[in-house]
Amino acid sequence: MAITKRQAAELAKQTFEYAPAPEAIDHVRIQPRYGLFIGGKMVEPHSKKRFPTINPATEQKLSEVAEADAVDVGRAVSAAGTAFTSWSRMAPSRRARYLFRISRLIQERARELAVVETMDGGKPIKESRDVDVPLSAAHFFYYAGWADKLEWAFPNRRPRPLGVAGQVIPWNFPLLMLAWKIAPALAAGNTVVLKPAETTPLSALLFAEICQQAELPAGVVNIITGAGKTGSLLVSHPGVKKVAFTGSTEVGKLIQRALAGSGKRLTLELGGKAANIVFEDAPLDQAVEGIVNGIYFNQGHVCCAGSRLLVQESIAKPLLEKLKQRLSTLRLGDPLDKNTDIGAINSKAQLEKIQRLVDSGIEEGAEIYQPECKLPERGYWFPPTVFTNVSQSYRIAREEIFGPVLSVLTFRTPAEAVEKANNTPYGLSAGVWTDKGSRILWMAERMRAGVVWANTFNRFDPTSPFGGYKESGYGREGGVHGLLPYLELV
Amino acid sequence: MRGVRSVDEVGANERAASLAKRSIKKSSKLWALDLSIRCMDLTTLEGSDTPGKIAALSAKAIRPQPGDASIPSVAALCVYPARVAEARERLQGSGVKVASVATAFPSGQSFISIKLAETKDAVTAGADEIDMVIDRAAFLSGDYQKVYDEIVAVKEACGPAHLKVILEAGELGTYDAVRRASILAMAAGADFIKTSTGKVQPAATLPVSLVMMEAIRDFMRETGRPVGFKAAGGIRTSKQAIAYLVVLYETLGADWMTPDRFRLGASTLLNDVLMQIEKERSGVYQSADYFTID
Numbered sequence: 147m148a149i150t151k152r153q154a155a156e157l158a159k160q161t162f163e164y165a166p167a168p169e170a171i172d173h174v175r176i177q178p179r180y181g182l183f184i185g186g187k188m189v190e191p192h193s194k195k196r197f198p199t200i201n202p203a204t205e206q207k208l209s210e211v212a213e214a215d216a217v218d219v220g221r222a223v224s225a226a227g228t229a230f231t232s233w234s235r236m237a238p239s240r241r242a243r244y245l246f247r248i249s250r251l252i253q254e255r256a257r258e259l260a261v262v263e264t265m266d267g268g269k270p271i272k273e274s275r276d277v278d279v280p281l282s283a284a285h286f287f288y289y290a291g292w293a294d295k296l297e298w299a300f301p302n303r304r305p306r307p308l309g310v311a312g313q314v315i316p317w318n319f320p321l322l323m324l325a326w327k328i329a330p331a332l333a334a335g336n337t338v339v340l341k342p343a344e345t346t347p348l349s350a351l352l353f354a355e356i357c358q359q360a361e362l363p364a365g366v367v368n369i370i371t372g373a374g375k376t377g378s379l380l381v382s383h384p385g386v387k388k389v390a391f392t393g394s395t396e397v398g399k400l401i402q403r404a405l406a407g408s409g410k411r412l413t414l415e416l417g418g419k420a421a422n423i424v425f426e427d428a429p430l431d432q433a434v435e436g437i438v439n440g441i442y443f444n445q446g447h448v449c450c451a452g453s454r455l456l457v458q459e460s461i462a463k464p465l466l467e468k469l470k471q472r473l474s475t476l477r478l479g480d481p482l483d484k485n486t487d488i489g490a491i492n493s494k495a496q497l498e499k500i501q502r503l504v505d506s507g508i509e510e511g512a513e514i515y516q517p518e519c520k521l522p523e524r525g526y527w528f529p530p531t532v533f534t535n536v537s538q539s540y541r542i543a544r545e546e547i548f549g550p551v552l553s554v555l556t557f558r559t560p561a562e563a564v565e566k567a568n569n570t571p572y573g574l575s576a577g578v579w580t581d582k583g584s585r586i587l588w589m590a591e592r593m594r595a596g597v598v599w600a601n602t603f604n605r606f607d608p609t610s611p612f613g614g615y616k617e618s619g620y621g622r623e624g625g626v627h628g629l630l631p632y633l634e635l636v
Numbered sequence: 637m638r639g640v641r642s643v644d645e646v647g648a649n650e651r652a653a654s655l656a657k658r659s660i661k662k663s664s665k666l667w668a669l670d671l672s673i674r675c676m677d678l679t680t681l682e683g684s685d686t687p688g689k690i691a692a693l694s695a696k697a698i699r700p701q702p703g704d705a706s707i708p709s710v711a712a713l714c715v716y717p718a719r720v721a722e723a724r725e726r727l728q729g730s731g732v733k734v735a736s737v738a739t740a741f742p743s744g745q746s747f748i749s750i751k752l753a754e755t756k757d758a759v760t761a762g763a764d765e766i767d768m769v770i771d772r773a774a775f776l777s778g779d780y781q782k783v784y785d786e787i788v789a790v791k792e793a794c795g796p797a798h799l800k801v802i803l804e805a806g807e808l809g810t811y812d813a814v815r816r817a818s819i820l821a822m823a824a825g826a827d828f829i830k831t832s833t834g835k836v837q838p839a840a841t842l843p844v845s846l847v848m849m850e851a852i853r854d855f856m857r858e859t860g861r862p863v864g865f866k867a868a869g870g871i872r873t874s875k876q877a878i879a880y881l882v883v884l885y886e887t888l889g890a891d892w893m894t895p896d897r898f899r900l901g902a903s904t905l906l907n908d909v910l911m912q913i914e915k916e917r918s919g920v921y922q923s924a925d926y927f928t929i930d
Contacts, residue, residue, distance in 0.1 A: 161890045162667065162881065167659035272657065431850045432647030467857070475886045484659040581642045601644050 164477075167484040169271045174261045176348060179210040182218055182371065183354035185225035186364025192217040197373075199347055202268035203481050203490035203525040211347045214370040216379050219339075222368040223385040226310040226337040229365030234307045234335040238294040245290030245332060247360040252283040252325075255356065259349055263321055264481045266348040268490030268526070269444050271482050281606055282325035285624075288608035289329035292629060296334065299626055303635040307335030308411060309387035311632065314377045315350075316393045317343035317492050318447040318548075324350055326623045327390050328367060329608075334632035336388065337366045341380055343393075344373040345493045378404070386410060388632065392449070395546075395572075395617050413621025413631040415449065416614060417546040418574030420595065421567035422452030422603060425560070426461045428579035432601065434468045437552070440577060440603040442476065442530050445491055446550040449618070450575035452603050454543060456563055459556040466534065466554065473517040473530050480522070488550060491526040500528050500549035507533050507542035512553070538566060546572070560585065564592045573615030577603045596622070637780040640819050641854075643811035643847050652843035655886060656879045662916070665878065669913050671893060672877040673700060676710040677735055677866065677901040681834065687722045690715060692930040694726030701910050702928065710906070711895040712765060716741075717758040724762030735765035735800070739790060742804070742833035744769040748786060755793040765798040766790070767866075769833060770817060772807050780820060787824035800828035800866055800899075805844045806836045814844055818851035828864035834901065839869020842879055849887040865892070868901025874912040877905060 179196060181188040191212035198207045214222070233241070252259065259282075260274040269278070296305045311331045315323035320342055331338050342350035350369050357367045370376060374397070381389045382404050391401050392415035405412050422440045424433045440452025457465050481489035491497040508514055512533040521527040528549055536543050536553040543553045557563040567576055576595040578586050586600040596613045599605060606612065611627035613619060621631045660668055678697045680689060694713060701707040712733035715723050723734045736758040740746035755766055768790050774782040791799050801821040805814045821829050829848055832839040845867050852863050865888070867880050877900055884892055892898050907927040914922050 162885045162893060163664055164658065164660060165662040165664040167661050276657075427642070429642045429644040429647065432644035432651070435647055435651050464857075484657075601647065 164485050166480070168480065169261060169264075169275075169482045169484055171261050171265070171482065174258050176209050176262065176265075180212060180347070180351050180371070182212050182214055182222065183351065183357070183367070183369040184218070184222045185368070186358065186362070188354065191215070192221070197344065199266060199345065201265050202345075202492055203522070205524050208266060209348065211351070211371040214341075214372040214376045214379075218370060219376065219379040219383055222339045222370050223310055223312070223380075223383045225365035226339050226368050227385050229363060230307075230309055230337045233337050233363060233366050236335075238296060238335075241332065241335065242290045242293035244360055244362050245286050245293060245329065248356060248362070249283045249286035249290060251356045251359055252279065252286065255352070256280070256283070259321060259352060261482070262352055263349050264489070267317060267320060267346045268481050268492050270486040270489040271484055272486070273444060278319055278322045281608070282321045285322070285325040285608045286329045289333040289628075292330075292626070293333040296629070296633070299629065300635055305334065305629075305633040305635055308632060308634055309336060310385055311336045311338045311388040311390060312380045312383065312386035313338055313340040313390045314381065314393065315340065315342055317346040318444060318449070320346040321349040321353065323392050324353060326628075327392075330623070330628045331390075331632045332366065334629055336632050339368045339370060339380060339386070341370050341372060341377050344371070347371045381405065388412075390621075390631065391415070398619060411631060413623075414619035415621070415623065416574075416617060416619040417572055418449045418451065418614070418618050419454060419544065419546055419570045419572045420450055420452045420575040420577065421454045421456050421570075422577040423456045423563050423567055423579065423589065424458065424461070424465060425563075425578075425580040425582075425585065426458040427581045428461075429581060429601070430461070430465055430468060433465065433579040434472050436577060436579060436601070436603040437469060438472055438476070441552045442488055442550050443604050445488060445528070447492055447496070447548055448604065450597065450604065450612075451548075452575070452577050453547060453552060454567075455552055455554045456557050456566055457554060458563075459558055462554075462556050466532075469532065470515060470517070473532065476517070476519075476530055478519055478521070478527065478529065488530060491528050491549065494526055496548065497526040497528060500547055500551060503542055503545060503547045503549075504531060504551060507536070507540060507553070510540045510542070512536045512540060512542060538569060544570065560589065564589065568592070568594045571617040574618035575599065637816050637820060640812075640816045643815050645811050648811055648843045648847055652841075652846045652883065655846075655883050656842055658879075658882045660878050660882065666913065666916050668878045668881045669874060669909050669916070670708065671881060672874070672900055672909050673710055673906065674708045675895045675898050675900055676906060677712045677714040677868070677899045678710045678906060679714040679834070679868070679901050679903045681714070681716055681737060681741075685716060685719055687719075690719050690722040691726055694723060694732075696906070696928065696930040697727065697732045698730045700906055707910065707913070711899055714767065714901060717754055717761070717763075720758050720761040720763045733764040734762055735767055736763035737767045737769075737833075739768040741767070741769055742835040744771050745773065748789065751786070752789060752793045755790050759793070759795055759797045763797055765800060766794050767800045767802055767830060769802045769804060770821065772804060775808070775813075775817060783817075784820055784824045787821055787826065791825040798827045799825065800830045800864075801826040802830045802833055802868075803848070804833055804836055805831050805841075806838045811844070811847045814847050815851050818848045819855065822852070822855045822863045826863060828866050828899065830866035830868055830901070832869040834869035840867040840871060842883060845880060846883050846887060849884065853888055862891070862897060864897040864899065866899035866901055871900055871902050872904050872908065874905075874909050877909065
């Protein structure tokens with residue numbers, strides 16, 4: 147099958163076009179319709195209603211999931227309440243054993259989970275494969291280790307579980323957010339009712355199968371699907387003792403209002419408008435990577451995304467040149483392709499929101515830059531976008547866009563950087579890029595943000611607490627701090 | 637030189653690791669394998685090299701796979717100065733260049749007069765390209781001027797020959813130093829900068845190459861002069877070679893994907909590439925006995 151000389155000459159002329167490298171999906175079985183996971187079994191919803199969940203990269207329907215109504219929510223909470231009696235009294239080392247089992251099952255079924263996460267949510271397979279799924283397993287491993295050490299975690303205090311936790315999670319990291327919520331709750335001896343987001347319910351339903359495989363006692367984990375209405379029924383149910391919510395600041399405020407006076411414990415993980423601050427002595431090429439990772443990771447659907455780039459004016463020009471060149475190498479397209487860097491926007495509604503805010507940026511006078519980038523015809527897509535000439539007062543510098551859109555602002559001195567970075571209603575994360583160690587500490591002391599990354603961005607670890615200041619919410623997830631919201635210390 | 641921008645080691649390692657995960661399949665793999673041959677400096681640098689060994693490798697360099705004209709020749713044959721004349725004779729008219737190491741390779745621990753004489757003699761004997769080593773003794777003791785002056789002098793001694801400057805990254809210790817040495821070599825007139833001699837471990841690594849390519853990119857932006865890049869040492873498999881091409885493509889772009897600006901120095905890589913090409917074409921692996929050992 148030797149190729150001819152002419153073909154060889156042709157080869158020499160071509161450029162490096164990466165051939166499609168799609169992840170196989172034939173090993174994944176998505177059922178045509180799903181029920182609710184209540185009391186250890188998949189049950190038909192009382193509501194008899196179902197809604198479709200689609201693949202945002204193709205707009206094709208993947209499955210139909212149940213829409214839980216008040217009766218369904220009541221059944222789930224009551225199943226969790228019943229299970230709480232035995233689960234909370236179980237020897238902690240036995241609870242740990244279930245959690246370890248779950249983490250191992252997540253690892254065993256990693257490929258399947260990654261593919262489902264990518265198909266249902268639109269994120270690139272390299273992210274679900276290398277970030278979402280391994281971190282989810284790590285979270286269960288980590289909190290499994292705490293289960294039998296709770297008595298020693300808080301000196302002179304005796305930790306007691308709270309009861310049924312009602313947990314509502316977002317669509318940007320469906321499985322990972324599930325792990326962040328369920329692992330500490332179970333380790334501490336609580337039982338849970340979890341509602342995944344309506345656009346990305348499939349990995350949670352796959353997780354229900356994993357609970358069955360792990361032979362987790364019935365009712366310890368219950369998963370109900372539905373939209374905002376279902377979530378509101380869940381958090382306001384009287385049987386729920388603790389509410390954990392990750393999502394928008396808008397909804398977070400509604401929940402806080404609804405729960406006022408109910409005596410329920412509440413933690414909120416809300417929006418962000420993080421500053422990624424690059425000083426003139428920063429390692430520029432790595433800073434560019436950090437900026438890209440900060441805002442284009444998961445299409446910018448990240449609450450701690452570095453959506454505001456604060457760059458010292460003296461290096462703004464070379465840095466932006468480098469950034470623009472780097473953007474031209476980002477590969478947007480089929481999320482299942484192993485070489486894809488930017489996948490699909492999660493939903494039509496989100497795409498419209500991004501478009502609206504980008505329009506406002508143009509209208510307010512910011513300069514837009516988008517690399518040449520062919521968008522697929524079907525599905526929801528948005529090219530990586532950079533706004534320069536942005537003022538602190540523009541909407542794109544104030545509001546959370548939750549898309550691949552970066553606003554660039556400049557500063558002159560460290561003090562000005564601190565002032566601008568903190569001048570936001572949010573306070574979830576920040577990034578500092580400098581070669582000077584002392585400046586990192588100086589900045590970290592002054593940032594009003596729950597996480598400050600130094601010379602890196604969007605780095606997560608189960609041992610490290612994560613959470614917000616101000617309108618980014620309260621309570622911490624991860625680390626020993628992540629146990630506190632699920633414990634009463636007596 | 638101490639003012640040269642810093643490199644964050646963790647970030648550079650991560651970027652290189654993420655690029656190494658690119659999945660290069662089918663037509664793109666075939667293209668990359670073909671390019672790896674066209675950009676290869678087939679190398680033998682042993683005390684035991686003889687005229688016979690040079691003759692055998694020259695034949696391999698010109699026609700890596702006998703009977704298959706679609707497989708291109710390599711870019712150059714890289715030998716010790718004393719073997720240049722024989723390589724020149726064997727490669728005359730083939731298009732394959734003769735490259736010679738010089739300047740007291742691999743340590744560089746000799747007198748400048750000898751380094752310059754060695755360079756001139758190698759060029760006189762027929763070397764098209766000179767692979768020099770930087771004076772690490774001077775570099776590591778902070779005498780950057782001496783390193784610079786020596787490169788300038790060797791460049792002059794090269795005359796028409798192309799100069800590749802070997803940094804020996806494995807002896808420099810940090811990416812900051814690698815970047816500094818890269819800028820120094822380019823400013824002094826290097827046509828190529830090269831990672832390693834192959835005689836020191838670690839030799840070429842992906843992150844070191846990334847750091848050097850980023851320096852080339854910055855130098856190009858500042859001066860408009862494109863400088864080539866050569867990775868050498870420890871690159872034995874097609875998979876590794878492709879990873880270098882991916883880093884090259886996504887750092888310096890398509891303009892660098894030519895033997896004029898990119899080289900892979902290797903002694904054993906070629907047969908693995910040939911075997912992979914055959915596998916891509918036929919769908920099955922062939923016995924190693926079908927590939928000549930020279």
